[in-house]
Amino acid sequence: SSELTQDPAVSVALGQTVRITCQGDSLRSYYASWYQQKPGQAPVLVIYGKNNRPSGIPDRFSGSSSGNTASLTITGAQAEDEADYYCNSRDSSGNHLEVFGTGTKVTVL
Amino acid sequence: QVQLQESGPGLVKPSETLSLTCTVSGGSISSYYWSWIRQPPGKGLEWIGYIYYSGSTNYNPSLKSRVTISVDTSKNQFSLKLSSVTAADTAVYYCARGDYDILTGSYMDVWGKGTTVTVSS
Numbered sequence: 001s002s003e004l005t006q007d008p009a010v011s012v013a014l015g016q017t018v019r020i021t022c023q024g025d026s027l028r029s030y031y032a033s034w035y036q037q038k039p040g041q042a043p044v045l046v047i048y049g050k051n052n053r054p055s056g057i058p059d060r061f062s063g064s065s066s067g068n069t070a071s072l073t074i075t076g077a078q079a080e081d082e083a084d085y086y087c088n089s090r091d092s093s094g095n096h097l098e099v100f101g102t103g104t105k106v107t108v109l
Numbered sequence: 110q111v112q113l114q115e116s117g118p119g120l121v122k123p124s125e126t127l128s129l130t131c132t133v134s135g136g137s138i139s140s141y142y143w144s145w146i147r148q149p150p151g152k153g154l155e156w157i158g159y160i161y162y163s164g165s166t167n168y169n170p171s172l173k174s175r176v177t178i179s180v181d182t183s184k185n186q187f188s189l190k191l192s193s194v195t196a197a198d199t200a201v202y203y204c205a206r207g208d209y210d211i212l213t214g215s216y217m218d219v220w221g222k223g224t225t226v227t228v229s230s
Contacts, residue, residue: 048216096167098215103153
């Protein structure tokens with residue numbers, strides 16, 4: 001299966017914008033989905049498809065994709081957005097395997 | 110709304126088989142696909158495998174020789190068996206509901222709270 005690579009950590013000032021990226025060959029063929037995970041909790045889906053938000057996810061979360069890179073943008077980051085974020089997609093083997101990104105720790109300053 | 114709940118032993122001895130069940134409530138298991146994901150302490154998420162309600166499966170190649178996922182539609186449950194466990198299999202194990210289509214790709218929109226499994230003698 002292919003790999004999805006994320007920056008280990010990013011920080012953002014309260015109210016500012018942060019973009020988290022996910023790189024991998026499979027992203028040329030498949031959309032990424034994005035998950036937020038807070039300590040001791042299960043992951044929560046925040047973005048899927050081209051730029052779809054599940055019910056209850058604030059509109060400050062948005063997604064985009066170009067080439068082999070998918071991005072999750074938080075516009076106007078809030079203290080409660082401090083968490084680990086993981087991307088996920090089908091891999092590039094054609095066998096419909098799933099793969100998760102390495103994860104990014106977002107710190108809100 | 111749909112909820113998932115993992116259940117099973119929290120402690121498994123090395124070389125034995127880890128067995129977990131995920132119970133689906135508030136909806137039918139007879140659609141979507143159903144995944145197992147794990148997270149070792151302090152590490153990232155690792156996809157283990159999924160099963161469609163029809164019974165077809167797909168597994169992480171790195172675990173494929175040791176993993177079996179099955180579904181019981183009459184009980185609205187699906188299960189994970191991981192054989193020959195070692196300390197490296199110690200993790201929080203999550204079950205999740207997944208969906209996939211050409212327009213959205215794949216995503217997992219409902220997750221269980223997770224259950225901690227420790228492999229130790």
